[in-house]
Amino acid sequence: MLFEVYGDHALYQWLGWAMVFCGLILLNEVARRSKAGGIFMFVALPIAMTVYCVVVTAAAGAGLDWGVNNPTVVFQNGWFHYAKVYAALAGCVGFMILKYRWGRLGKSQMFKCFPFVIVAINILIAVISDFESAAHFFTGDFFMQNGSPVWVTSEHATQVCGWNNVFNGIAGILNIFCMTGWWGIYVSKKKHDMLWPDMTWVFIISYDLWNFCYTYNCLPNHAWYCGLALLLAPTVANALWNKGAWIQNRAYTLAIWCMFAQVFPTFQISFPDMGVDSIFAVQSTLNATTNTTVSLIALAANVAALGYVAYRAKKLGVNPYTHEVFTGTRDFDRAMERREAAA
Incomplete structure (x- = not known):
């Protein structure tokens, strides 16, 4: 059992999952199908969110009760959440620049490596967070809960810490090198999508397993949503x-979810002693054996994916980062069929 989805709130927990999953798919479609939708979602809303976060953080710093007790300040104050939301938003804006060919950047061949750079940054943010959790284990800054070593973050989340974080941190680093064909970026015929055809199921599965494990390790009270529905x-x-547009889909849904979670964190958490007890909240089991098993699966998947990338590169006799290595595969060909003729 990975999550505590049983008991009186089980129906609401599954309903919450379905709402998040369907909502993200719907909002992704709105954002990808029009410039107005994308600009509203990834320019206008982030400005509003930033103003809100600055105001409540400043109020908290001034000691005002409504700031000190604001849910964003109490439950989303860590460096990771702010780094993640703005890194995801940077990706969304960069992808729109590429697919709409805005300005010199949008027409630049060199800027086509931006998707690789921003995805690598996003992965490294999570890797650092995993290693931060591991540091609590190796420095003895933890306590035992139900037989598992845990620590409590500044956002009041209890995390299992240990070798699980090390294994998954390594998996994340390997995952960066599973991205191939860095300059193989195209635009779809209707300009709805930025396409990266060489990002096939090989990367997607290895990424999903790694990222799920990251959320399970470091966001155990969010992982039901950001680890399953969001992925x-x-x-x-x-x-x-x-x-072919998986990376765009991922960036869009990630940014939308991160903004929602930053402003409305109490949707997915339960801290009854602090007056917060959402019926949609789901907690992981916080079991060291389970966390380690999931981490080893993620690590094995990324070792296998990187090995397959090396095999394809050798077979084609190309550099897997400057050239596409999945040409001729079903996923690659189907994605290339969607590109515009002039791309």
Whole structure:
């Protein structure tokens, strides 16, 4: 059992998952299908969110009760959440620059490596967070809970810490090198999507397993949503109707979710002693054996994915980062069929 989805709130927990999953798919479609939708979602809303976060943080710093007790200040004050939301937003804006060919950047061949750079940054943010958790274990800054070593973050979340973080941190680093064809970026015929055809199921599966494990390790009271619903939304879209645009789907849904979670964190958490007890909240089991098992699966998947990338590169006799290595595969060909003729 990975999550505590049983008991009186089980129906609401599954309902919450379905709402998040469907909501992310719907909002992703709104954002990708029009410039206005994308600009509203990734320019206007982030400005409003930033103003809100600055105001409540300043109020908290001034000792005002409504700032000190604001949910964003209490439950989303860590460096990771701010780094993640703005890194995801940077990716969204950069992807729009590429797909709409805005300005010199949008037309620059060199800027086509931006998707790799921003995805690598996003992965490294999570890797650092995993290693930060591991540091608590190796420095003895933890306590035992139900037989598992845990520590409590500044956001009041209890995390299992230990070798699970090390294994998954390594998996994240390997995952960066599973991205191939860094300059193989195209635009879809209707300019709805930025396409990265060489980012096939090989990377997607290895990424999803690694990122799920990261959320399970470091966001145990969020992982039901940001580890399952959020990861599955772009993967399903890519598999069924939006082939080749997985990374755009991922960036869009990630940014939307991070903004929502930053402003409305109490949707997914339960701290009854602090007056917060959402019926949609789901906690992981906080079991060291389970966390380690999930981490080893993620590590094995990324070792296998990197090995397959090396095999494909050797078979084609190319550098897997300057050239595309999945040419001729079903996913790659289906994605290339969607690109515009002049791309």
